[in-house]
Amino acid sequence: MGLLLAACASVRYYAQAVRGQSELVFHRRNIGAILADPATDPRLAARLVLAEQARRFASQHLALPDNRSYTRYVDLHRTFAVWNVFAAPRYSVDPVLHCFPIAGCVGYRGYFSEADAKADADRLRRQGNDVEVGGVSAYSTLGWFADPILSSMLRWDDDELDSTIFHELAHQLIYVKDDTAFNESFATFVQDQGLREWRQSRGLPAKNGRDEAMENGFTTLVLDLRERLKRLYASDLDQPTMEAGKQREIAAFRARYAQWRDRDWPGKHGYDAWVAAPINNARLVPFGLYDQWTPAFAALFKQSQGQWSAFYRRVRELSRQPKRQRDDLLAALNGRA
Known part of the structure; x- marks a missing residue:
């Protein structure tokens, strides 16, 4: 029965993935046609023109794939493209893995519907896992489809939009099954270095490094929490003692964060909401994967x-x-x- 239920869940998952991707393919519009349409909102047109220029730069100067990806646009009429569900056992920082024919094994599952993502999260939670659901504005099909620019991506500023195009095209160029840290670190380097060269080509100054320094500092704090929890979970403690230790480590992390913020970044509160929200093992899964290497x-x-x-x-x-x-x-x- 358990195997049958798992098989049914897999069928439902792939069905929603096919349905969601098909909707994107059906609703995508050529950017050239959008720009030629006099009814197009001038603000949308300006963003798409710059994205089109960044797309050409990616192929001509960064040697990234020259294909139809990011030459079309889809208005999603929703905030996020997909919702990712992360899960980790209650006393482990290692994610529950999901394996797919193309992408290999990864530490999350993506859903085109927030309701479907929350239903899967509830299922994983009932199994005793820590769970986190997070919206994602863009994703890559690794070149199997011509990935479009999504309206969810236009919520970002120009730098983040353009660098995400570089990031996702890097996945199309080189991708290793079952090695998320390698794939994401590689694409993140291409994204960051590509953005530096893209800004330089347009005569723009280098980005202020303070935001990056603060982001790196926060990531270091979170990774430190994960290492502390990993050592705790490896100890031979009974469950009530383990749970109490877990909560103490999370509380101590919040105290260290406040000290770091007030000492090094007075007046900056960009991470306060993340720190104040409930923290569990699943929330820690994405940290480190994008910049480990x-x-x-x-x-x-x-x-x-x-x-x-x-x-x-x-x-x-x-x-x-x-x-x-x-x-x-x-x-x-x-x-x-």
């Missing part, structure tokens, strides 16, 4: 004399290594960054 890719880019084609060759060589060997090589590169 970015220093390694920065070192590799430097070794490639800043030449994108040479850099991608080196990344592909790494991608073909067994995971343990690949991680060792990345760790060594991290140390040189």
Whole structure:
């Protein structure tokens, strides 16, 4: 019965994924046609013109795929493209993995409907897991479809919109099954370095590094909490003692955050809402995946004399290594960054 229920749940999951992706394909419009339409909102047109320019820059200067991705637009009429469901056992920081034919095993499942995401979250919660549901404005089909620009992406500023195009095209270029940290760190490096070169090409100054420094500092605090919890969960304690220790660690994290914010970033409260909301193992899952190996890719880019084609060759060589060997090589590169 359990196997049958799991099979039914998988069928429902793939059915909603096919339905949601099909709706995007059906409703996408060519950006050129939108810009030629005199009824188009001038603000939308301006955003799409800049995104179109960034898309050309991605292929011509960053050596990213030259295809139909991000040459079309879809108005979703909703805030997010998909809602991701993260789950982790109550006393583990390792995510519950979900395996797919194309993407391999990843620590989340994405739903085109928030109601479907919450239903899956309830199911995972009943199994005793910590669960988190988060809306996502963009995602990649890894080149299986021509990914469009989504109205949800236009909620961002120009830099975030353009750099996300670079990020998602990087996934289309190189993707390793079952290695989320490698994939996301690689795409994040391409996103950040690509944005630097894109701004420079337009005569814009380098971005203020303070926001990035604050983001990195906050991520370090969260990763420290995860490591503390990991050590706690590895101890031989009974469940009530483990639970009490978990709550103490979370409370101590909030105190450390307040001290760090007031000491290093007085007047800045951008992360207050995240810290004040309920914290569990599932909320910690995404942290570290997007930047674990970015220093390694920065070192590799430097070794490639800043030449994108040479850099991608080196990344592909790494991608073909067994995971343990690949991680060792990345760790060594991290140390040189």
